[in-house]
Structure formats: structure tokens, C-alpha cells
Amino acid sequence: MENSRIISPSVLSMDYSKMPEQVAQLNASPAKWLHFDVMDGHFVPNLTFGPDILKGFCKLSDLVMDVHLMVSDPAKYAPIFIDAGANMVTFHVEALDNDMEKVQSLLDEIHKLGAMAGVVVKPKTDVKIIQPVLSSCDMVLIMTVEPGFGGQSFMEDMMPKVKWLVNQREAKQLSYRIEVDGGINGTTYKTAVDSGADTLVAGSFVFKGNIIENVKALLK
Ligand SMILES: O=C(CO)[C@H](O)[C@H](O)COP(=O)(O)O
Numbered sequence: 001m002e003n004s005r006i007i008s009p010s011v012l013s014m015d016y017s018k019m020p021e022q023v024a025q026l027n028a029s030p031a032k033w034l035h036f037d038v039m040d041g042h043f044v045p046n047l048t049f050g051p052d053i054l055k056g057f058c059k060l061s062d063l064v065m066d067v068h069l070m071v072s073d074p075a076k077y078a079p080i081f082i083d084a085g086a087n088m089v090t091f092h093v094e095a096l097d098n099d100m101e102k103v104q105s106l107l108d109e110i111h112k113l114g115a116m117a118g119v120v121v122k123p124k125t126d127v128k129i130i131q132p133v134l135s136s137c138d139m140v141l142i143m144t145v146e147p148g149f150g151g152q153s154f155m156e157d158m159m160p161k162v163k164w165l166v167n168q169r170e171a172k173q174l175s176y177r178i179e180v181d182g183g184i185n186g187t188t189y190k191t192a193v194d195s196g197a198d199t200l201v202a203g204s205f206v207f208k209g210n211i212i213e214n215v216k217a218l219l220k
């Protein structure tokens, strides 16, 4: 079943000296989600936001909080970010040693806490390993850059993973969303959408120039 397209701007690329104004622009744009990249300086070589910052964003916006955990211990941090206001929590299977029993129990735990749940795969990870947990995913996130930093180039060679997810969804009559993250701009989004992605994260593209027009450009 196809899903209608959702844009999830990544606040990793926001100008934090203008945070309330830029969140107001997102609220006034056709973006329905806000992508919040949590990095622990260990799973990835960069350090970003804690739960109190998410609480601040929640006070400024009713957008769906799409929290991407790039942390070594997602089972510890998922409940903390749900408590802080996360609506969707995605975590990396690599952080759980690609062990689908551990992945399944964290998906169940996130659902028990009342949030939507999904898994993320890095570029070098074979997406097919997640087949056993697909029926428990509200979303699967395909990284189209190495996680850790904004502003990198889109990896078109990840599109076979997106197409595999489309086929699995159809074959198993599932309804998870397919999100892509990294290097999405006014050109690359078309490749992702044509491959079957329905949820687009975009950071540097959205926050360079006119935020509302940039979000609109990804919905054309
Ligand atoms: O998860 C991420 C990086 O690890 C970010 O969500 C992503 O990189 C967005 O930035 P850009 O659109 O500039 O590539």
C-alpha cells in the first residue's frame, strides 16, 4: 500500500541562534514532521541533542517529532526521548549487533510506551536482515549517507534497498513508511520518490534560503 509523501526537515542544519523563528517557518510550511537527530559521540563521531532540547521543540511545534537515535544504547535512550515528546523513534540495527531478537524487543518496548517505532540501516548494512521484524515497523529508514553529519552527498546506490522494501511491503501486505535520510535536495528527492520512498528527511537543503519554499519544492 502506498503512503502519501511526508517531509521531515532535519533540525541538525538549523541556525540555532534563530531557533524559534525557524521552527515557526516549519510550522507554516507543508512539512508534517520534524526530524531530530540524536548523536552520542560514540555510535557516530558527532554529538548533538539531549531530551531537554526535544522538550523545547515540542513547546514550539505540534509537528510529529521524528527522532533518529544514532546512539550505542538505543534501549536506554528510547524511553527517555519518548518521555520528552518523541512520536516516532527509529534506531540503528547495528547498535544492537544486527540481532533481530534484540531489535524486535526494542520495537515492542517503544510501542508499549505509546510511540511509533522503526529501524534504520547504515549504507553498508544489508537491508534484508530486517525481514523478520518488518511487520512490527511503522517505518524503515534507509540512510543515504554515512550517519553523523549533515551536508553530505546522496548515495543513489541505496535505491535498491528502497525498492526491496516496497516489494516486501506489497508481498506481505504491510504498511510501514519508507524514509530516506541524507543528501536529499531539489534534484535527488526525485530519485528517492521514484524508487518508492514516501518520507523524506532533508536538512541542509531546507535550511539554506527560504524554508517554506524549500519544503514545497520536495512535494512537487
Ligand atoms: O541523520 C542525519 C545525519 O546522520 C541527518 O538527518 C541528515 O544528514 C540530514 O542532513 P542533510 O539533509 O544535510 O544530508
Ligand SMILES: [Fe+2]
Residues within 6 Å of the ligand: 010, 035, 036, 037, 068, 181, 201
Ligand atoms: Fe537523521
